[in-house]
Amino acid sequence: MKRREFFRNGTLATLGATLFNPFSSVANVLNPIATSGKAKNIIFMVADGMSTGTLNMADMFLNRKYGRSSNWLGLYRESRGTRALMDTASASSLVTDSAAGSSSWGGGVRVNNGALNVGPDGKEHKPILQKFKEAGKAVGCVTTVPITHATPAGFCINLGSRGDQSKIAELYLPLKFDVMMGGGNDYFSAAKRKDAKDMYxxxxxxxxxxxxxxxxMLAQKGGKPILGVFADDGLPYTLDRNQDNTLQDTVPTLAEMTKTAISIMNKNSKGFVLQVEGGKVDWAAHGNDAPALIYDQMAFDEAVGEALAFAEKDGNTLVIMTTDHGNANPGLFYSDMANADFDNFQNFKHTNEWVLKQIRKGDTASRVVEQIADAQHIAITQAEANDLLKYYNSVSEEGLYNEANLPLRKLAEIQQKYTFVGFGSMEHSADYVELAMFGPGSNLLKPFVKNTDLHNLMLHATGMI
Incomplete structure (x- = not known):
């Protein structure tokens, strides 16, 4: 498809967005900062595995506890920015994985699930951060999962399979990207790698x-490329970090990583392109871990706030907010006490994963009831506690990102009786997902797009094509 056939005239595009988007307005689409000109910088924000219910619940939580909107939905409420739906399919399935999802943006084509910018025909497609680096811009990624994970890798490298994260660490080395931060010590440390290579x-x-x-990290001023690794695997969940002074002192938040990366990369006179991923949102959804999910989505939204604050002041930055796919389709469901039930999350001190890791084989039901009451301020029954203990004595519950075989699904089912937050599955979904943009280039966004469309949109917004 030719570029002029895909990208409408700016006025027509914004008129179309207005007709199909009840949150936009004529006054807004004529805002020169929001819709016209070329973007010098791009901040691409990915709440990995964010179903619409996840976005909604984080916003509802913030409204009920703090009386304010999330930064993301605040754009909609205030008629700022541009909104669309995005089709997330991969080349091999209506339901994408993160590797194919990120590759659709990174390489501009749909690849099979599991592949990183390598098409079904074996052809490699140059990742977008390599293109921007060659154009002289500063580039980088920050994430709450390993920096070698699928979503950052999809913007950076070519590989037939996402699984070899040690190899991905090696492929990053010659790229000399400006900022790469997240977890993933297992793939850089000589003591952790199978080949004993000291990648650091x-x-x-x-x-x-x-x-x-x-x-x-907070002391960094730039000048040299930065590799920041703050955990063996993924970073701790936000809710658990909030209860641990040591983690608060040693592990940065996604918002802090985002702000630091922007301040360093903004020194480049030709601009920068930064991918920001809330990767633990996806992990929490896979675990049906509602408290982990809500609090990590809010942590992602704090990073969105940093990006938008910079973009508003700068005037030359396009901020893109989306997800690669839905996951588990969570939501708050009806009960006579829906408000109070949902407000229970305000009293949670720990995630379901943290709680289940404290339970040991041989614990009594009374002890389990006490542990959950202390960590989450809900009083489960003795029978429900015994159902959990069965998994520690004989039953194994496997699942993605559940190496300890914790009974995550069982606790989610029990917890639903006290919060009325439920899940549709423990896997990715094929839902069309939310996509929002703010800043120069946002006028290029049509009301409905394919994930691959964003590759050329970014290149077009910055004048690369």
Missing amino acids: QQFELNGYTVIKNRTD
Whole structure:
């Protein structure tokens, strides 16, 4: 498809968005900062695995506890920015995985699930951050999961299978991207890697500054490429971090990583392109872990706030907010006490994963009831506690990101009786997902797009094509 056939004239595009988008207005679409000109910078925000219900519940939580909107839905309420729906399919399935989802943006084509910018025919498609790096822009990724995980990798490298994260760490080395931060010590440390390669040393020898804690990250001023790794695997869930002073001192939030990356990369006179991923949103959805899901979505929204604040002040930055796919389709369902039931989450101190890791084989039902009451302020029954204990004695519950075989689904089912938040599954969904943009280039967004359309949109918004 030719570019002029896909990208409508700016006035027609914004008129179309107005007709199909009840949250936009003529006054807004004529805002020169929001809709006209070329973008010098792009901040691409991904709440991985964010079903619409996840976005909604985080906003409802913020409204009920703090009396304010989420930054994302605040754009809609205030008629700022542009909104669309996005089709997330991969080449091999209506239901994408994160590798194919990110590759659709990164390489501009649909690939099979599991592949990173390698098409079904074996052809490699240059990832978008490599294109922007060659154009002279600063580029990078920050995430709450391993920096070698599928979503950041989809913007960066070509590989037939997402599974070899140690290989992905090696492929990052020659790219000299400006900022790469997240978890993933397992794939850089000589003590953790199967081949005993010291990738930290290799990155340092190639001119990188390697940082491993929050204090050192906050002190960074740029000048050299930065590799920041703050956990063996993914970073801790936000709710659990909030209860642990050591984690708060040593592990940065996604908002802090985002703000630091922007401040460093903004020194480049030709601009920057940054991908920001709330990757633990997806992990929480896979675990049907409602408290983890809501609090990590709110943490992602804090990062959205940092991006929007910078973009509003800068005037040359396009902020894109979306997800690669839905996951588990959670939501708050009807009960006579729906408000009070949902407000129970305001008293939670820990995620379901944290709670289940405290339970041991041989614990009594009374002890389990007490543990959950202390961590989550809900009083389950003795019978429900015994149902959980069965899994520690004989039953195994497997699942993605559940290496400890914790009874995550069972606790979610029990918890639903006290919060009325339920889940449709523990897997990705084929739902069309939310997509929003703010800043120069947002006028290019049509009301309904395919995920691959965003590749050329970014190139077009920055004048690359």
